Amino acid sequence: MSASIFVTGATGTIGSALQNALSQSELNITWGTHSRPLPGLPSRPLDYSDPSNLERAFAGHQVLFLLLPLTADKLQWARNAIEAAKAAGVRHIVRSSGAGADPASPYSLLRLNGEIDRLVQASGLSWTLIRPSTFMQNFATYYSDMIRGGSLYLPQGEGKTAFVDARDIAAVDAEVLANPERFAGEILTVTGAEALDNATAMARIGTVLGREMTYVPVDDEAARQAMTDQGAPDWLVDWMLSLHRATRDGHTAEVTDTVASVTGRPPRPFDGFAGDYAETWH
DSSP: OEEEEEETTTTSHHHHHHHTTTTTOEEEEEEESSSOOOOOEEEEEEETTTTHHHHHTTTTOOOEEEEEOOOHHHHHHHHHHHHHHHHOOOOOOEEOOTTTTTTSSSSSHHHHHHHHHHHHHHSSEEEEEEOOOGGGGOOOOOHHHHHHTTTTESOOOTTTEBOOOOOHHHHHHHHHHOOOOTTOOOOOEEEOSSEEHHHHHHHHHHHHTTOOOOOEEEOHHHHHHHHTTOOOOOHHHHHHHHHHHHHTTOOSOOOHHHHHHHHHHHHHHHHHHHHHHHHOOO
C-alpha cells in the first residue's frame, strides 16, 4: 500500500498544476488549503499560524508536500509546519523551494528559501528539496497586463532565466511524491531547457501573437514605486527586488536536466508555453 500524502499549497500555480498531474493517479492524497476548499477532492483547512491545526491536518499521513505561501511570516510558518509534521508522524517532507536557495545568499528571497530548506534538512525526517526556477506562467499571470499593452517593464537588465513551465514542475513533484524513497536526500533544481533574457522571451510571445513585443529594463526604484503603487507590502517588494537583482547578476540562468531525468521527457519549450497561453494576452 502506498504512503498517504498531504499536499499543501493546493490552489497556487504549482498546486493547481499538481492537481492535474495527479488527477489520474491512485495515490492516497489529502489536499490542504489556506484559503478556499477544493470541491470534489479530500481536503483539510490549514492555519499555518496554529501548530495544533497543522498537526491535526497532517495526522495519518506519511509524506508531506510542503509549499508555503509567500507571507511575511513564512519562516515561522515553516517552523510550525515542520514541528507539526514531526508530531503528526510524517516520515518524509518533499519541500517545494526555489532555484538558488541558499541560507548564505546575498539575495533576501533566496536566503529565506535556503533557511527553510535547512530547517527541513535538520528536522530528523527524510526529505527531498525541489527547487524550481522562475515559472513561465508568470508571463500569463503577474505580467499579463503589461504584455497585453505590448511591453514588459522589469529591473532585470539583460539577465537570463531558465524559465520552467509549472506543468513540468508538477510532473517532477508528482514523480517524487509517488516514489519518495527513490529521491530521499536529493536536491532537485528544476529548469527549462534554455536560459532566455526577457527581450527574447517577449519576442517569442510576439511571434505567437503576430505583433511586436518589447522588454524595457527599468531601475530598482522605478520597480519599487510601481509595486508600492499596486499595494504590495514593503517585505514583498524587497523580496521581489532581490530576485530581480539575482537575475540581473546572472544567478538564474542555470539549466539542468532534472525534468528529463525524473519524468523521462524533455521540458516544455518557451514557444510551446506561449502558444498554449496565447489567449491570456488578447
